[in-house]
Amino acid sequence: MERRRFIMNAGRTTKQGQQICAGKDNAEYQATVGTMSMHPEDMKAVGILSGSTVRVRSESGETTFKCVEGKIPQGMIFVPYGPATCRLMGQMSDGTGMPTSKGWEVEVEPIPSELPAEPIAS
Amino acid sequence: MGGKVTCTLGEVKNRADFIIYWGGNPAECHPRHFSKYTLTQKGKFVPEGRKGRTMVLVDIRETMSAKAADIFLQIRPGKDFEVVTTLRALVKSQPVNRERVAETGVTVEQLQDIVDRMKRARFGVIFFGMGLSMTRGKHMNSAGILNLAAEMNAFTKFVCMPMRGHGNVTGADVVLRWTTGYPFGVSLSRGYPRFNPGEFSTVDLLVRGDNDAALILGADPGATMPQPAIDHLGRIPTIVLDPKVTHTSRLARVHITTAVTGVSATGTVYRMDEIPLPLRPALQSPYPSDEEVIKRISRAVAAKPSWIPAPQSATTAFA
Numbered sequence: 001m002e003r004r005r006f007i008m009n010a011g012r013t014t015k016q017g018q019q020i021c022a023g024k025d026n027a028e029y030q031a032t033v034g035t036m037s038m039h040p041e042d043m044k045a046v047g048i049l050s051g052s053t054v055r056v057r058s059e060s061g062e063t064t065f066k067c068v069e070g071k072i073p074q075g076m077i078f079v080p081y082g083p084a085t086c087r088l089m090g091q092m093s094d095g096t097g098m099p100t101s102k103g104w105e106v107e108v109e110p111i112p113s114e115l116p117a118e119p120i121a122s
Numbered sequence: 123m124g125g126k127v128t129c130t131l132g133e134v135k136n137r138a139d140f141i142i143y144w145g146g147n148p149a150e151c152h153p154r155h156f157s158k159y160t161l162t163q164k165g166k167f168v169p170e171g172r173k174g175r176t177m178v179l180v181d182i183r184e185t186m187s188a189k190a191a192d193i194f195l196q197i198r199p200g201k202d203f204e205v206v207t208t209l210r211a212l213v214k215s216q217p218v219n220r221e222r223v224a225e226t227g228v229t230v231e232q233l234q235d236i237v238d239r240m241k242r243a244r245f246g247v248i249f250f251g252m253g254l255s256m257t258r259g260k261h262m263n264s265a266g267i268l269n270l271a272a273e274m275n276a277f278t279k280f281v282c283m284p285m286r287g288h289g290n291v292t293g294a295d296v297v298l299r300w301t302t303g304y305p306f307g308v309s310l311s312r313g314y315p316r317f318n319p320g321e322f323s324t325v326d327l328l329v330r331g332d333n334d335a336a337l338i339l340g341a342d343p344g345a346t347m348p349q350p351a352i353d354h355l356g357r358i359p360t361i362v363l364d365p366k367v368t369h370t371s372r373l374a375r376v377h378i379t380t381a382v383t384g385v386s387a388t389g390t391v392y393r394m395d396e397i398p399l400p401l402r403p404a405l406q407s408p409y410p411s412d413e414e415v416i417k418r419i420s421r422a423v424a425a426k427p428s429w430i431p432a433p434q435s436a437t438t439a440f441a
């Protein structure tokens with residue numbers, strides 16, 4: 001099981017915006033903000049299966065996401081803002097009033113029960 | 123240098139022939155921006171519409187907006203300030219270090235091409251999003267962009283505008299500005315406004331646990347702020363006014379359901395170019411508007427005796 005460091009980029013999506021109108025308790029909204037995207041090569045390197053659950057750690061905390069392949073540059077992960085990103089984001093604003101909500105370093109590791117049966121060839 | 127050289131979105135629609143989006147994804151987050159104001163509309167001085175405009179997107183990943191761009195500059199994460207500063211240097215024909223520029227993920231030639239196009243434009247506009255202001259550099263990145271737009275006016279007309287978020291965030295800034303002189307992070311605890319981001323800004327107050335009560339109006343910090351701030355809201359008496367039950371409602375002591383402004387309540391919202399727009403409700407709601415609730419709370423608070431003891435004069439104190 002390998003841990004690797006990535007730049008986490010949180011943002012908004014149209015889907016998320018539409019789902020907010022239906023309510024944040026909505027299962028679809030919860031699924032959207034609980035899913036992160038990653039470059040397929042990065043997923044292979046860390047040993048993550050598409051659709052499996054991964055643990056993400058930052059200096060501020062940790063949480064889990066469902067991980068899927070996406071058109072994301074290597075070394076970066078993308079997650080829509082939501083309760084899970086709150087656990088990872090920077091806590092102080094460095095005197096600006098704005099917390100560091102994008103571009104912080106995180107560690108990503110697969111959860112052992114979700115590892116593939118056969119090791120993935122790199 | 124300071125301040126913001128800006129305009130209205132109507133001017134952008136009618137005049138802008140060179141548009142830069144930096145650290146924003148309008149195709150997903152402001153889906154009507156391209157079609158109403160910046161790209162596809164035929165303007166008074168841009169009669170060809172899309173063909174008469176050039177759009178540059180600067181971002182760290184290829185978002186949906188990249189499909190609409192004529193030029194996409196993919197820069198490395200956290201290198202916005204370096205790219206802005208290089209552009210400012212090139213605008214003034216100053217020498218730049220090629221190796222240092224290469225660390226940003228783009229070349230000097232790419233940036234020089236952008237600068238040449240900016241100078242050739244008749245009316246240029248830079249829209250910047252949270253990809254610029256919430257990442258490494260934060261307000262210094264925004265200051266760099268604002269200065270770049272201001273400095274471009276030595277060559278041609280250039281303006282700048284932040285891509286404001288959902289709801290009426292611009293309205294909150296504008297109203298605070300005209301009532302206190304400051305846009306956010308204002309403390310009125312001494313009876314007069316004091317401005318100090320980092321000390322009086324919401325995130326910092328909540329993370330440090332400085333406040334002992336909270337009134338949340340039209341926002342959901344329970345789903346957007348750092349976890350220690352959310353935990354503090356759960357510890358103190360928190361009151362939420364919102365048409366819907368949100369994450370913040372779940373940890374609040376009181377949730378008051380209010381009518382949706384613009385749908386079933388009247389009001390004014392500010393567009394991102396700070397133009398106030400009056401809203402006419404189309405439906406009736408059984409719930410009160412935010413304004414009615416706040417006025418009732420304000421009246422009830424005003425009717426209570428002051429918690430500050432009345433000052434005693436020297437004569438009465440020693441009589």
